[in-house]
Each structure stands twice: as structure tokens, then as C-alpha cells.
Amino acid sequence: MMKRLLLGLALLVAGGALAFGGGRMLYRAKASEHWPVVKGAVLSSSVETLRSRRSVSFRPHVRYSYTVGAEHYTAETIAFAAVDTGNPQEANEYVRRFPAGAPVELHYSPGEPSIACIECGLAGMADYAVTAAGVVMMWFAASGLLSVSRSGLRARRRQRTQAPGGTAPPRETHG
Known part of the structure; x- marks a missing residue:
């Protein structure tokens, strides 16, 4: 689980860097027309x-x-x-x-x-592609991290609910 978490964080950071770099170029291209x-x-x-x-x-x-x-x-x-x-x-x-x-x-x-x-004002397809690739990487990394976190929480809950003998404690029923 730790490897998946680290990989997800690495992809999130890499995607963020791509999105930031490409987005900054797109922003500068558009803003530069008015400089x-x-x-x-x-x-x-x-x-x-x-x-x-x-x-x-x-x-x-x-x-x-x-x-x-x-x-x-x-x-x-x-x-x-x-x-x-x-x-x-x-x-x-x-x-x-x-x-x-x-x-x-x-x-x-x-x-x-x-x-x-x-x-000024020119933005290339490469800038849009880098930005989009970064956003997609971040989305996949975030959804993967969320999935890893959820499965880790479910596993911890299962461990807590199991009795020392390996069976779950009886549930109370209200009638």
C-alpha cells in the first residue's frame, strides 16, 4: 500500500508541475497582449x-x-x-x-x-497538450490516492471489528 501511495503522490506532483508549467505559458501568452x-x-x-x-x-x-x-x-x-x-x-x-x-x-x-x-498572444498546441496532460495525470493520481485511502480505511475497520478469536463480535439487535 505504501508503494501505491508514494506512486500516487509522485504522479500528483508531476501532473501538477506539468499543469502549472503549461498553464503559466498559456496565461503569459494571453496576458502578454496587454503588457x-x-x-x-x-x-x-x-x-x-x-x-x-x-x-x-x-x-x-x-x-x-x-x-x-x-x-x-x-x-x-x-x-x-x-x-x-x-x-x-x-x-x-x-x-x-x-x-x-x-x-x-x-x-x-x-x-x-x-x-x-x-x-505576443500566441499559444501553441504543445502548451495546451502539456496543460491537459498535467490535469489528466493529477485527476488519475487523485482518484488512485482516494481509492488507496478508502481501501486502507476499510481494512483497518475490518481489523478492529474482528474479535481476538477470529470471529466478529455479536451484533446487537433492537426489536
Whole structure:
């Protein structure tokens, strides 16, 4: 029973982390549309090639700087949605749109100005999928933990109601 309890708790925590991470990205994507706007400058722009055993994908990498108040910041977030693609032309399109040295208009979080984005309001399917997977994991973990807890309580009740000789004590009947 302890193994099941620990597994359920681990799944609950993992699901919570997924739901929180995906939900935070969805929230930031939507909220960023209404963040304050400031002008900045692109510091560098390139395409990164990501290789795995089964595929190759391309990630546009845009680094930019901006000033809020007296503080100077640099950031690399294009959008809160994933911008990785299997098409090098799509990744290169970002590089062409945001060349090094070009001015850029960006949105920054009023509560945490170090968080910024160039293309705000975009949320990807991956963010929705991660959030949904986290919620589903939490639901299964919570229902499993509830089931383990109930069966443990039933087992303890049975142990308490059994007499030392192995038989249940007689029940009182009211007539």
C-alpha cells in the first residue's frame, strides 16, 4: 500500500508541475497582449538546428535588448508558444524579420520587466497538450490516492471489528 501511495503522490506532483508549467505559458501568452510596449534592438539572430535520433528541427533564436525605467534587460523569447519547426525556411523567416541591429517593438511584464516577448498572444498546441496532460495525470493520481485511502480505511475497520478469536463480535439487535 505504501508503494501505491508514494506512486500516487509522485504522479500528483508531476501532473501538477506539468499543469502549472503549461498553464503559466498559456496565461503569459494571453496576458502578454496587454503588457506595456517598449522599443528595443535585436542583438543577434540565428537558426539553431536540433537533432534527435528520429528527427531534425530548427529553432529561431532572437536575442534583443530593451530598457524599462533605468534598468536595461536582454531577452530571447520570441513567443510563449513553441516556435521550433521541422521546416528550415520557417525558422529562417524569423531571422529575416528580426535581423541583428534592427529595432524591435516588444511587450514586457509590468510585474517582472525581465520577461518579454516579440510576438505576443500566441499559444501553441504543445502548451495546451502539456496543460491537459498535467490535469489528466493529477485527476488519475487523485482518484488512485482516494481509492488507496478508502481501501486502507476499510481494512483497518475490518481489523478492529474482528474479535481476538477470529470471529466478529455479536451484533446487537433492537426489536
